[in-house]
Amino acid sequence: MQAPGKKSLDGEAGCIQSARLPGKGSESKDFSGQRPKFDREPFSRIKTAPMNPRDPAQDAQLSAALARCAGGERAALRVIYDLEASRMIGVALRIVRRRDLAEEAVHDAFMRVWRSARSFDPARGEARNWLYAIVRNRALTILRDENRFLSTDDDDKPDIPDLCAEDAVARLPEASALRRCLEKLDMRRRTAVVLAYVHGLSHGEIAGKLAVPLGTAKSWTRRGLISLQECMG
Amino acid sequence: MSNLDRNSESERTLAAEYVLGLLDPPAHAEAERRLAHDPHFAREVEQWRTRFAPLDETADIVSPDARLWSRIENGIATPPAARDSEPGMLARFWNSLGALRAASVAGALAALLLAVVSIGSLQYARQEAIRKPIYVAVLVSDPSKEPGAVVNAFADGRVEMIPLTEINVPEGRALEIWTLWDRQVGPRSVGLLQRARATQLNLENLPRTGENQLFEITLEPATGSPTGRPTGPVLFKGTTSRTL
Numbered sequence: 001m002q003a004p005g006k007k008s009l010d011g012e013a014g015c016i017q018s019a020r021l022p023g024k025g026s027e028s029k030d031f032s033g034q035r036p037k038f039d040r041e042p043f044s045r046i047k048t049a050p051m052n053p054r055d056p057a058q059d060a061q062l063s064a065a066l067a068r069c070a071g072g073e074r075a076a077l078r079v080i081y082d083l084e085a086s087r088m089i090g091v092a093l094r095i096v097r098r099r100d101l102a103e104e105a106v107h108d109a110f111m112r113v114w115r116s117a118r119s120f121d122p123a124r125g126e127a128r129n130w131l132y133a134i135v136r137n138r139a140l141t142i143l144r145d146e147n148r149f150l151s152t153d154d155d156d157k158p159d160i161p162d163l164c165a166e167d168a169v170a171r172l173p174e175a176s177a178l179r180r181c182l183e184k185l186d187m188r189r190r191t192a193v194v195l196a197y198v199h200g201l202s203h204g205e206i207a208g209k210l211a212v213p214l215g216t217a218k219s220w221t222r223r224g225l226i227s228l229q230e231c232m233g
Numbered sequence: 234m235s236n237l238d239r240n241s242e243s244e245r246t247l248a249a250e251y252v253l254g255l256l257d258p259p260a261h262a263e264a265e266r267r268l269a270h271d272p273h274f275a276r277e278v279e280q281w282r283t284r285f286a287p288l289d290e291t292a293d294i295v296s297p298d299a300r301l302w303s304r305i306e307n308g309i310a311t312p313p314a315a316r317d318s319e320p321g322m323l324a325r326f327w328n329s330l331g332a333l334r335a336a337s338v339a340g341a342l343a344a345l346l347l348a349v350v351s352i353g354s355l356q357y358a359r360q361e362a363i364r365k366p367i368y369v370a371v372l373v374s375d376p377s378k379e380p381g382a383v384v385n386a387f388a389d390g391r392v393e394m395i396p397l398t399e400i401n402v403p404e405g406r407a408l409e410i411w412t413l414w415d416r417q418v419g420p421r422s423v424g425l426l427q428r429a430r431a432t433q434l435n436l437e438n439l440p441r442t443g444e445n446q447l448f449e450i451t452l453e454p455a456t457g458s459p460t461g462r463p464t465g466p467v468l469f470k471g472t473t474s475r476t477l
Contacts, residue, residue: 074309081302090292100428103301107427110305124275129282132289133252140254145431171291178287196253197285203255225249226242232284 058083062127069117077114080131085110088135094168095139095200101146105139112138140200163201163209165194181231189224192217248277252285300404300455304427307456369476370448372469381469382450384434386442396429400450400468407455411463413447414440420449425457446473 062083068076085106092109093102112134120130169190172179182190188210195201195209207217250256251264267274366385373380381400386392394410402408410424412434423434436442449470451463458464 074306077305077309078302081305085297085301086294087289087292089295089297091289093295094292099295102295103298104428104430106297107301107304107308111308114309119269124272125279126283126286128289129279129286132286133282136254142430168288168291172287176287178284193253194288196255197288198291200254221250221253221255222246225246225253228284229245229249 059126059128062131063120063122066113066117066120066127066130067122069114070120077110080113081110084128084131088132091132091135092139094198095136096143096146097199101142102139105142106135108138108142109135136200143200144202163195163199165191165198168194168198177232181228184231185224185227186220188212189220189227192221193224193228196221244274245277245281248274249281252278252281304455310456366476368442368444368446368473370446370471370473372448372450372471374469375467382429384448384471384473386473390436390441392423392434392436392442393431394424394434394448395431398429400429402428402452405455406452406465407457408468409451409453409457409463409465410434411449411451412436412439412442413449414443420447420463422457422461425453427455442473444473444475447471448473 062080065076065079065083069080088106088109089099089102092105093099096102096105109131113131120127169179169182172182182194185193191210192206195206201209203218203221204214206221207214210217210220212220247256247264251261251268254261256264264274264278268278269275365387367388368384368386370384370386371380372382372384380397382394382396382398384392384394400408408426408429409422410426411420412423413420421439423436423439424432426432447470449463450468451458452465452468453463454465
């Protein structure tokens with residue numbers, strides 16, 4: 001039986017498949033010269049919202065809300081929920097790929113935020129970074145648990161269909177340093193890094209996706225991260 | 234490149250791999266520990282989070298289901314005993330799930346129980362003793378005797394529940410997990426779930442799990458049983474057996 005995802009993967013030529021090509025040319029070719037069209041949304045039911053640039057005032061608001069959560073004020077958790085829950089579900093959905101699981105991840109994340117609000121220290125980092133790290137962690141835990149359930153029978157194995165690194169990169173603002181630096185990376189390294197961050201792929205899954213040995217996937221990811229750090233400073 | 238540079242580079246890569254979620258469970262746990270105690274490492278992690286944060290903004294905005302907030306609100310009103318477990322622990326038991334699931338399709342309860350225990354112990358024998366459950370309970374559906382979940386109790390007191398089948402949870406209801414080790418005391422709630430998924434059970438305040446201890450899953454209101462005792466229908470139940 002063909003998995004439903006297989007079909008759309010074949011149609012993904014501009015995305016995963018080109019990343020799989022071994023050619024020398026693709027190594028250094030600038031991505032902007034051959035950007036594929038993204039006329040297909042990964043989750044068609046959901047509308048893409050306009051970009052919401054990070055706002056220091058909003059981070060201060062989140063930080064204050066976390067301090068109130070630490071003091072046991074439930075209304076403060078609702079403030080965080082109203083500001084961030086819908087984006088958080090979007091972030092979790094790209095990882096767990098199921099709406100109910102994405103909400104489960106966000107639910108778990110809010111439980112965690114409530115319990116550990118006291119451990120958030122604004123002197124050590126941004127509130128948003130702290131919150132989204134929790135959401136991604138919960139989503140990753142759910143994803144790995146779900147994958148493990150399915151891993152006995154190969155038929156059951158999730159195919160991780162139509163995951164597209166370039167989609168997320170194309171959505172970054174043109175002026176963003178992250179975008180500029182990601183686009184400077186060799187496409188395969190960029191794909192490895194972005195699929196790991198955006199879709200929560202493990203080294204093994206990245207290796208499968210790019211059809212390379214595990215060690216190669218690890219080293220591409222690592223080199224991608226080193227170049228990224230050098231570029232972004 | 235000097236050794237110092239190489240060290241800081243590998244530190245930085247480690248921080249990045251932690252942020253991406255690429256570390257294996259032991260390395261991830263170690264990074265988490267360092268994050269709390271090592272300001273230098275914490276700074277590297279924060280820098281990576283900031284670098285990648287713009288990618289979070291590229292996620293779609295997805296309006297939450299109206300029930301999500303009430304679930305969260307109920308969760309923060311519930312006393313810790315009935316709450317969901319701390320995350321991260323399950324990762325350590327991944328290796329056992331495959332074997333358990335393979336066993337689950339076997340069918341008859343006796344065969345299944347035997348298979349779970351034997352396949353389980355074959356696999357665990359190759360791993361550290363800490364990963365081997367000392368007690369396993371297969372929870373079966375009352376009328377059909379079909380297996381619905383497995384409970385594993387480990388030597389260090391941790392207990393996990395792994396569902397083996399989809400469980401239909403109607404709106405406004407939840408799955409509550411109970412254990413009974415002493416009829417005098419009665420059943421105690423050890424977990425509340427909105428849907429069937431693997432979870433760590435909360436038995437910290439209870440006596441150590443032993444042989445022939447009853448576990449059951451009932452259907453309760455979304456916030457858990459109002460009486461502190463099972464009120465809804467029993468979906469699955471079973472008792473623990475000692476592993477070989």
